[in-house]
Structure formats: C-alpha cells, structure tokens
Amino acid sequence: GAGxxxxxxNKVTEKGxxxxxxxxxxxxxxxxxWYRQSLGQGLEFLIYFQGNSAPDKSGLPSDRFSAERTGxxxxxxxxxxxxxxDSAVYLCASSFASSTDTQYFGPGTRLTVL
Amino acid sequence: GEDxxxxxxxxxxxxxxxxxxxxxxxxxxxYLYWYxxxxxxxxxxxxxxxxxxxxxQDQRLTVLLNKKDKHLSLRIADTQTGDxxxxxxxxxxxxxxxxxxxxxxxxxxxx
Numbered sequence: 001g002a003g004x005x006x007x008x009x010n011k012v013t014e015k016g017x018x019x020x021x022x023x024x025x026x027x028x029x030x031x032x033x034w035y036r037q038s039l040g041q042g043l044e045f046l047i048y049f050q051g052n053s054a055p056d057k058s059g060l061p062s063d064r065f066s067a068e069r070t071g072x073x074x075x076x077x078x079x080x081x082x083x084x085x086d087s088a089v090y091l092c093a094s095s096f097a098s099s100t101d102t103q104y105f106g107p108g109t110r111l112t113v114l
Numbered sequence: 115g116e117d118x119x120x121x122x123x124x125x126x127x128x129x130x131x132x133x134x135x136x137x138x139x140x141x142x143x144x145y146l147y148w149y150x151x152x153x154x155x156x157x158x159x160x161x162x163x164x165x166x167x168x169x170x171q172d173q174r175l176t177v178l179l180n181k182k183d184k185h186l187s188l189r190i191a192d193t194q195t196g197d198x199x200x201x202x203x204x205x206x207x208x209x210x211x212x213x214x215x216x217x218x219x220x221x222x223x224x225x
Contacts, residue, residue: 004156033211033212033213035212035213042215042216042217042218043202043213043215043218045207045211045212045213045214048211048212050211056209056211056212058209058211059212091156091157093157100144100145100206100210102145102147102159102162103159103213104159105149105156105157105158105159106156107155107156108156
C-alpha cells in the first residue's frame, strides 16, 4: 500500500480484556516498529522487528504485551488483561531495511481501557 | 541515559519565522529527525539531517545541527496557520533500533 495502515483506528475495551492491534507496513519494508504515545510518557518504543531476526522487545512494559509479525509483513500487538494505564495511542512504523532508514508512521490506534 | 529535550510551546504570528529547538544526548546518532503531528493524526516525517552536516534546507524548512553542543533546531520560514501542530525531534538510540523522541513542541500560529 501507499503508507502504513493500522486497525482499528479506535478501540474501547474493559479492564481485564485482551486486545489485538494490527499493523500493515509499507510494501517492501523489512523493518517494523511499535511505539506508544501517552500523555504522561510521550512517545515510547515498544518493539522492533527486522526481517527474520529475533525481535528487539526491550521496550515492552510488561509481560502482558506481546507482538508477532507473520510472513515478514503484517504485525499484531497483543495486550492481555488490559489495565487503565494501557490507554494510549499505539503507533506502528516501518522502514526499508534497518533502523537507520527513515521510519514512516501509521495513523495509530487509540486504545481506551475503561 | 538517552534523552531528547524540547521546549513545550511556541506561539507565533502568521508570516513570522518559527524556530523550534532540541537538545539530545547520544553523540553517536547518525541521523536526527523532525516529525510533525497534526491533531488526531499520526507522525509525518518533515525532514532529517545526517550527523556530518551542519545545515539542511528544504523549501521553508531549515535544520541546523551543532554537534559540539548536541543542539538541533528547525526553522520554519513564513509560518502559516496550517503549520500549527506538534513537532517532535528524534534521534536513533544507542541500541540502534528505536527512535528516541522529545516530548514535542506545540506550535500555535495565529492570524
């Protein structure tokens, strides 16, 4: 596609439920990133995928967060047993080959945990 | 630790120049970036500068880099109301994977 797409654009869930957020990177981009944007913390890195290498999960805030990338393309970020502090905008980005290539961002998924 | 600092707000009048400043800590950063975020939208790459450059100009945008002081600035000439947005400065962190962002500068342009 022309740009990074994410779905859903908005998600409202109840505390304790699991959620899945989807990211479709730019075609041909091998690197994919998840970030979180919240009022108190600004923009934080969550996880990075590069080709078939093991992902860099160093930014995941707890073991309730996980992500996978199937077939080197689409990625799903899963948050289990959501908490109110998980409320944020989750942004996905992709770049051509590595992290030193420019990262292009999707529109984000706004997650609200009630 | 790694940190990127920006002033939080800037208010200018239409037609004036805007200068948004940023300081960063990682001297090994190869690229430094400016992103723009309009209300309810994702991050749009505005411009970037390679660390061996002092200046980059792109239409109304001028980026200045002072590596000695680890200071980056974005100048917007002839600022328009459509430039009102949040501007983020970012560097590649030491791990070489993630972007480290500043908290963002909210630019307000009045007519």
